[in-house]
Amino acid sequence: MIYKGKLRSHNGSAFLETDTGERLLESYRIWQGYIIHWRDQSVCVRMLPQKDYETHKPIIIMWPDQPKTATPFVEIYYNERLVKYSASTFGHNAINVNGEFFNFSHLINENESMDEAEYMYRPAMGEFAASPHTGKYQIMGDGTAYLDKFGRNFMRTIHVIRVEGLDTDRLAEINHHELKKIHATPPDPKGPEKYRDFNLLKRSCTTIIRDSLKKYGFSNIKGILPRDFFISAALELIKAQETFDIKVKLYKRPQLKVPEAPFSKQTPILNPINWVRSSKLPKMKKK
Numbered sequence: 001m002i003y004k005g006k007l008r009s010h011n012g013s014a015f016l017e018t019d020t021g022e023r024l025l026e027s028y029r030i031w032q033g034y035i036i037h038w039r040d041q042s043v044c045v046r047m048l049p050q051k052d053y054e055t056h057k058p059i060i061i062m063w064p065d066q067p068k069t070a071t072p073f074v075e076i077y078y079n080e081r082l083v084k085y086s087a088s089t090f091g092h093n094a095i096n097v098n099g100e101f102f103n104f105s106h107l108i109n110e111n112e113s114m115d116e117a118e119y120m121y122r123p124a125m126g127e128f129a130a131s132p133h134t135g136k137y138q139i140m141g142d143g144t145a146y147l148d149k150f151g152r153n154f155m156r157t158i159h160v161i162r163v164e165g166l167d168t169d170r171l172a173e174i175n176h177h178e179l180k181k182i183h184a185t186p187p188d189p190k191g192p193e194k195y196r197d198f199n200l201l202k203r204s205c206t207t208i209i210r211d212s213l214k215k216y217g218f219s220n221i222k223g224i225l226p227r228d229f230f231i232s233a234a235l236e237l238i239k240a241q242e243t244f245d246i247k248v249k250l251y252k253r254p255q256l257k258v259p260e261a262p263f264s265k266q267t268p269i270l271n272p273i274n275w276v277r278s279s280k281l282p283k284m285k286k287k
Helices: 032-038 116-121 168-183 205-216 226-239 272-279
Strands: 003-010 013-017 042-051 058-064 073-079 092-097 100-103 112-114 158-164 247-253
Touching: 003 032, 032 058, 042 116, 058 116, 073 168, 073 226, 092 116, 092 168, 092 205, 092 226, 100 116, 100 168, 112 168, 158 226, 168 205, 205 226, 226 247, 226 272
Parallel strands: none
Antiparallel strands: 003 013, 003 042, 042 058, 073 092, 073 158, 092 100, 100 112, 158 247
């Protein structure tokens, strides 16, 4: 069930106020990050199956109440790097196919599809939070998980290629096939949390998405590192607008800063050719 209203915070109590003045969810813990950014704004709320480790109640997830477009779309993301993880040195890529987000990773639990609320706005609570002991990913001896995968827009600035006019059903099918292959892979002997076949050059968050676009028909998109791939994809998709009858625009989603995450950093362009390609791209506007 989805609730809608305005997020209120008063005398240490946070709640959702409906249009009729009813106060909802007062007995639940609402993440402070939401209050920092969306206090007195219209939001949508639902309960997740995961539990808050402190209250043992369902975790509340919240996102801005904004109108959805009826036009099918695809968005390709370059997420800036997380400064506290060496595995994030080059940043990260993900793809959103008409509202379904596909994420690929070296960790099995991060190979998943989800909606915008879960990808962008999960709260840093329960299993989504970082470990209170290390400030990072950690599985405790008793099995308690701290996965440090709360809302990506709270963790990073995100650069976006938005494409309208693609066959979203076909592209979603390609990415679902990749997820099925990953989850059918035998466990990694180095650790059950790892994706055994992950490979920076051949099987990564970047190359899986790159190859899905190649299978669709964009054969000239190149790159093995997140930012270089993003630049190549942006330029090739812009060039293909007339041929594929698509519309392309670029924009940026600035990081929604919260205490649980330091500011992300943009990675350098490593392929010299992409310095030239980057100069040909339109300037990104903030969403």
